[in-house]
Amino acid sequence: MDNAIVATHPHTHETAVAVEHEHAALPQHRHHFETEQQQREAGTFGMWLFLLTEIMFFGGLFFSYLLYRNWYHDAFVVASNQLSIPLGATNTAILIGSGFFMALGVWAAEVRKKGLLVLFLIITTVLGLAFLGIKYDEYHEKWEKHHIPGAHFDVSEFVNPHAYGINEQPLAPDMAQKTQVFFSLYFAMTGMHALHMIIGIVLLCWLTYRAHRGDFSSGYVAPIENFGLYWHFVDIVWLFLFPLLYLINRHPGS
Amino acid sequence: MSEYHDAANVVNPEHADHHIVTPLTYCIVFGTLLVFTGITVGAAFIDLGIFNPVVALAIACFKAVIVILFFMHVKYQSKLVKMTVGAGFFTFLVLVTMTLTDYMSRAWGLW
Numbered sequence: 524m525d526n527a528i529v530a531t532h533p534h535t536h537e538t539a540v541a542v543e544h545e546h547a548a549l550p551q552h553r554h555h556f557e558t559e560q561q562q563r564e565a566g567t568f569g570m571w572l573f574l575l576t577e578i579m580f581f582g583g584l585f586f587s588y589l590l591y592r593n594w595y596h597d598a599f600v601v602a603s604n605q606l607s608i609p610l611g612a613t614n615t616a617i618l619i620g621s622g623f624f625m626a627l628g629v630w631a632a633e634v635r636k637k638g639l640l641v642l643f644l645i646i647t648t649v650l651g652l653a654f655l656g657i658k659y660d661e662y663h664e665k666w667e668k669h670h671i672p673g674a675h676f677d678v679s680e681f682v683n684p685h686a687y688g689i690n691e692q693p694l695a696p697d698m699a700q701k702t703q704v705f706f707s708l709y710f711a712m713t714g715m716h717a718l719h720m721i722i723g724i725v726l727l728c729w730l731t732y733r734a735h736r737g738d739f740s741s742g743y744v745a746p747i748e749n750f751g752l753y754w755h756f757v758d759i760v761w762l763f764l765f766p767l768l769y770l771i772n773r774h775p776g777s
Numbered sequence: 778m779s780e781y782h783d784a785a786n787v788v789n790p791e792h793a794d795h796h797i798v799t800p801l802t803y804c805i806v807f808g809t810l811l812v813f814t815g816i817t818v819g820a821a822f823i824d825l826g827i828f829n830p831v832v833a834l835a836i837a838c839f840k841a842v843i844v845i846l847f848f849m850h851v852k853y854q855s856k857l858v859k860m861t862v863g864a865g866f867f868t869f870l871v872l873v874t875m876t877l878t879d880y881m882s883r884a885w886g887l888w
Binding site: 572 | 797800804810822850
């Protein structure tokens with residue numbers, strides 16, 4: 524008989540989910556959501572809206588790169604070839620590995636394996652730190668070569684590459700100055716990416732602590748899942764940065 | 778689903794059952810991403826003319842798509858989430874195209 528009433532008034536919250544109100548409030552099912560699925564869907568939707576603003580943010584930087592690379596193509600080619608492909612490729616592999624363990628962490632939370640979740644989160648963090656370590660090494664090399672844009676920028680390797688054993692066409696002094704535009708974008712893009720990773724690592728430490736406390740081993744996986752979305756997004760940004768900054772100028776073609 | 782009587786289907790109209798992606802799937806995706814990283818590095822050392830950037834970007838897009846579909850679970854999400862993701866990338870492409878047409882047309886014929 525209950526069925527008839529519910530079917531006639533499907534929107535009546537009190538009858539539709541009366542049973543739910545006898546439960547203590549669960550973190551995966553707050554009282555203002557009809558079901559756990561609905562709360563989860565709302566959370567995923569909100570996280571993706573945030574990530575879309577991030578796409579627009581990084582998108583602006585990618586667009587600047589596209590435009591300036593066309594304007595100052597020769598300067599971008601030689602400046603880009605200063606970057607180390609082995610270091611960049613290693614970092615790509617490390618970051619993919621970090622994302623892989625983050626994905627496994629989401630799985631561990633879903634199947635409620637607390638020990639595995641903590642382990643995977645720690646591996647994710649360590650790989651993230653390894654990425655930043657290599658990035659630091661690359662930045663340090665640019666610092667030593669005076670390739671940081673600004674008053675102390677040194678164009679000599681671009682004006683007279685053969686004196687430094689670099690197999691590139693020499694640039695005219697005015698075009699050589701434009702290598703600063705490349706390095707500005709290089710530091711802006713990889714720097715913003717690194718900042719996102721630092722924020723992610725701080726969040727990972729907090730999530731690892733909470734996972735260890737057992738917060739995510741009883742069906743409440745939203746923080747792990749949504750952080751996973753963020754971490755994978757940061758991976759994706761790098762998947763584009765690596766070819767654009769490191770790879771596409773090895774054979775300039777035109 | 779079945780624990781609720783929800784004849785009018787207001788609670789979960791898409792029947793989006795929660796899907797747990799298995800570690801095996803993640804392993805396959807991980808392997809694919811590493812292989813394509815190797816391919817993109819190798820392709821950078823082959824002279825393809827203007828297709829070097831095209832190939833590099835195509836591989837990057839492919840990698841991004843499988844990360845989005847599997848690591849980020851979009852393949853298993855509701856239509857709402859799929860539309861949201863698609864709309865975001867579409868809007869980004871519109872913005873890039875419109876800004877590019879502006880820059881390209883400013884110096885029309887002067888290059």
